[in-house]
Amino acid sequence: MSTFWQRYKRNRSAVFGLIVIVLVILMAATADLLYAFDPFRLAGKPLSGPGLNGFLLGSDSLGRDVAAGIVHGAKTSLLIGLIATLVAVFIGIVFGAFSGYYGGRLDDILMRITEIFQTIPSFIFAILLVAIMKPSIVSIVIAIAVVSWPGVARLVRGEFLALKNREFVQACHTLGMNDLRIMLREILPNCMSPIIVIGSLMVATAILIESGLAFLGLGDPNIMSWGFQIGAGRTMLRSAWWVCTFPGVAILITVLAINLVGEGLNDALNPRLRERN
Amino acid sequence: MTEKLLQIDNLFIELPTGSERQHAVQDLSLELTQGETLCVVGESGSGKSLTARAVMGLLPAPHVRVSGGQINFNGEDVTKATYDRLRDIRGSEISMIFQEPMTALNPVMSIGNQIDEIFRYHVSLSRSERIERAIELLRDVNLPNPEQIMNAYPHELSGGQRQRSMIAMALALKPQILIADEPTTALDVTTQAQILKLIRDMQTASNTGVLFITHDFGVVADIADRVVVMQHGIVVESGTVNQVLNSPEHPYTQALIGAVPSLMPREARSRSEKTVLQVKGLNKTFGGGRSFFGLGKLNREVRAVKDVELDLHKGETLGVVGESGSGKSTLARCIIRLMDTDSGEISIDGNEINGLSRAEMRPWRHKIQMVFQDPFASLNPRVRVGDIIAQGPVTQGVDRDEAIKRARELISIVGLDGRAFDRFPHEFSGGQRQRIGIARSLALKPEILIADEPVSALDVSIQAQILKLLDEIRDQMNLSMLFITHDLRVAAQVCDRLAVMRYGEIVETGATAKLFANPQHSYTRDLLAAVPGKEWKTGAKSTSVKSRTKSA
Structure with a gap:
């Protein structure tokens, strides 16, 4: 563990990304303390600029507090990003593991299914799914998971293909171990590093998709979200720039930070790939 | 006839900080004369390959570098040569063949093209002359149908044919020194014998000095004139092939030679009828x-x-x-x-x-x-040694405590420290790992053991x-x-x-x-x-x- 941290530390920008993420998480966790009210509440004079009328980052056309929206929106973004990724990684591992381990006909079938999902443009597919299921936090999570698992499946399949013929796996066969145990206990732990790396990057993508959906008005109407804020302020971009700008910056910084962390994890978990200097 | 081609004096090669030892090669001196084969022998990690690379100026800079001493090639210190000068030397005056011909050859270029490259960079000849020379070279290394092989890609050739093509390339410009880094280790014995003979023949024909890196004393006995034995980057013994092989003085050399299994078969034991x-x-x-x-x-x-x-x-x-x-x-x-x-x-x-x-x-x-x-x-790599050994019995339905007890016994039977139980495989050397593998196979108390x-x-x-x-x-x-x-x-x-x-x-x-x-x-x-x-x-x-x- 200490060597993992040492390797991670060598990548300065990854450390910076981690600090930012921790700050965003803290912000989301203390949202109800910082702004102990519903972010949809009308808090004061509409379209006040940043610092005016008691609004730190200004207010929008209905007098909602932009800063409160960002803080509460962080909760939504992180939660959806994380849960959707976990679901996607789970589906991906199941598909990839069976496909890579058993090969043959099963592999053909599972991979053709994966390809069907890969050929549909993911954002449009997500819009479609949410529109069909009615916008809610659950339907958004499902939509994001459904469009992002194929990448994981292909990755896990590749790893399983490479590992299943390794001698240590053959040794397990000669001991009479059953397949499920070999997959879970022997092979899967050996492909955790790339899965963690791709998973961390998927969180960033999931946040972007969620924001995009909310921007188009397909977010959960009862939950504050960065994408919704930008959508709400979009028409007043020239007169009230702050309504769009601050949530946009929040998305930018969070996604960038997650990507930096993903990069850092990659360096730390797959040290042999690095050697660049 | 006996002109000194290469003289290495007190060579030090430094490893990056944090490595197992500070110097890969310490205070190494050796010399190579025309028409002579000098074998550098040692086990893995003895610094023999890095020595060869240092002569070619091919050390993996900047991590590993020459930190002292001289490598004199015809009186010129190669360690101080400029990059351009080194490039002139490589391939034309000193050339090298590697262990694994598949990775040393470029898989997307035909053999003829790869040989041609050497002529294009080092000498000026017309295209038809170059092709003629290349075919001649392939014929010299006894490849059948040289014209066909000119157009072949590396994957179309056998291991022996690839190594012959590598040798053809290495000898294209009649170098004064040929460095061979375990050139036959990846090959089968019968092919190995042919390649060794080829190297010997080419050497007599053009009076080349050969610096031959190997770990195999059998090969040394067949090909060497003089031998240098290395251990942990230090030369422990050097001398003529007769001295070193038949009356080794250093205990390490004696141990190495003693460890080479003899070709005298063991006495067969009485055979059970069952x-x-x-x-x-x-x-x-x-x-x-x-x-x-x-x-x-x-x-x-x-x-x-x-x-x-x-x-x-x-x-x-x-x-x-x-x-x-x-x-x-x-x-x-x-x-x-x-x-x-x-x-x-x-x-x-x-x-x-x-x-x-x-x-x-x-x-x-x-x-x-x-x-x-x-x-x-x-x-x-993700499972502790104790669990690796115990998982067989557990899978077969033996009680977990019983399986762990057996694993501990086996660890001592195969000659490992009891503390090995809680460690991960990467903490062990190759030999120790093989002991763990043996312990695992014995954990089920088999009657038949297949050793691959x-x-x-x-x-x-x-x-x-x-x-x-x-x-x-x-x-x-x-x-x-x-x-x-x-x-x-x-x-x-x-x-x-x-x-x-x-x-x-x-x-x-x-x-x-x-x-x-x-x-x-x-x-x-x-x-x-x-x-x-x-x-x-x-x-x-x-x-x-x-x-x-x-x-x-």
Whole structure:
């Protein structure tokens, strides 16, 4: 563990990304303390600029507090990003593991299914799914998971293909171990590093998709979200720039930070790939 | 005639901070004269390859660099040469051949093109002249149909042909020095013998100085004029081939030479009448499948195992020897049911196990176990050593506490420290890992042990220890062993009987001593004749060998 941290530390920008993420998480966790009210509440004079009328980052056309929206929106973004990724990684591992381990006909079938999902443009597919299921936090999570698992499946399949013929796996066969145990206990732990790396990057993508959906008005109407804020302020971009700008910056910084962390994890978990200097 | 080509004085090569030792090579001095072959011998990590690379200016800078001393090539210090000067020297005045010809050749360029490159960069000749020279070179290294090989890509050639092409390239500009870094290690014995002869012939023809890096004393005996022995980056002994091989002075050299298995077969032990494993008419074919939907043409078929018949008696060691691609590993994997066979019978104690499903096979698993070739690939890096050994019994339904107790016992039986139990495989060396692999296979108390090249990835000194361990265990546990190897020296020391395989067929079987003394099949004769350094170790050393066979 200490060597993992040492390797991670060598990548300065990854450390910076981690600090930012921790700050965003803290912000989301203390949202109800910082702004102990519903972010949809009308808090004061509409379209006040940043610092005016008691609004730190200004207010929008209905007098909602932009800063409160960002803080509460962080909760939504992180939660959806994380849960959707976990679901996607789970589906991906199941598909990839069976496909890579058993090969043959099963592999053909599972991979053709994966390809069907890969050929549909993911954002449009997500819009479609949410529109069909009615916008809610659950339907958004499902939509994001459904469009992002194929990448994981292909990755896990590749790893399983490479590992299943390794001698240590053959040794397990000669001991009479059953397949499920070999997959879970022997092979899967050996492909955790790339899965963690791709998973961390998927969180960033999931946040972007969620924001995009909310921007188009397909977010959960009862939950504050960065994408919704930008959508709400979009028409007043020239007169009230702050309504769009601050949530946009929040998305930018969070996604960038997650990507930096993903990069850092990659360096730390797959040290042999690095050697660049 | 005896002009000094290369003189290395007090060479130091520094490793990056945090490495196992500060210097890869320490205070090394050696010299090479025209027409001479100097062998640099040592085990892995002795710094022999880095020495060779330093001469070519090919050290992996900036991490590893020359930190002291001189490498004088015809009076010019190569360590101080500019990059451009080095490029002139490389290929034209000093050239190098590598261990693995497949990775040393560019896979997307034809052989002719790769040879042509050397001429284009170093001399000015017209295109037709260059082609003519290249064909001539390929003919010199005894490649059949040089015109055809000019247009061939590396993957279309065999290992031996690739190495010949590499040699052709290395000798294209008649270099004064040829550096050969384990050029035959990746090749089969019969090919190795041909390549060694080729290097020798080319050397006499053009009076080249050859710096030959190897770990194999058999090769040294065959090719060297003088020998330098290295250990941990330090030269421990140097002298003529006779001095070093027949009267080594340094204890390390003595130990290394002592560890080389002799070609004198062990005395066969009395053979039990009871057959524990019987294989009849076994066949295995690879390929021949079609793609998805059954479209496309049939894949090429390879018959890896053809009508193999074997029987293994209680307590004996049967060796399966053959070169790479002979199907010996496939045979082992078929017998232990890691692969399905096409046809044939495999019976343990008279019970047919071929054709059993995986579930039906499970109760038979504890009878037959396997030790794998590569100790780095055969242990799961994420599982602790204790669990690796205990997982067999646990899988077979033994109580967990009981399994752990057995694992602890086995760790001490295979000669490891008890603390190994809680460690991960990467904390161990190759030899220690192989001991762990052996412990794992013994945890189920098998009757039959299949050892698939268990020592071929190890240094000679470690190899001797592992072979001794296998011998002890076999006697202690009354194991019957199927020992797969490509190395006839190892086979001579371990096996009671031998089966010689070629192209998936067993061409000859017999008691080891009888087979060595009087080989019937021409292929067995070829194999025996190709063993490097065979005159050296059978004659002079026979006394010490005898004492070793007795104790075994």
